[in-house]
Amino acid sequence: MLRIAAALAALAVGATMVWAQNLEVIKQRREVMRAIAKASVVNFKMSKGETPFDLATVQSNLKTMQDQISKFKRLVPGRFQDRW
Helix, strand or coil: CHHHHHHHHHHHHHHHHHHHHHHHHHHHHHHHHHHHHHHHHHHHHHHHCCCCCCHHHHHHHHHHHHHHHHHHHHHCCCCCCCCC
8 A cells, every 4th residue: 555655646746847847948938939920920910911011020920930930839839840
């Protein structure tokens, strides 16, 4: 009985450590996706004609999106390496 309790305690500690690591990665992914969304909203509005076109803003937002996508690729290893 004591062995079972010790095994369950070890399993719980290990699961807690894995869960905490996953939360940090999830937080980083969300921050990257928010930055991409923020940069792309202005470009979408310009393409619809809702806001005046500004080439410098478009270029800046595209650069931001490119930088953030490279960060996102590192946060999801193995899934997007051959696609992007």
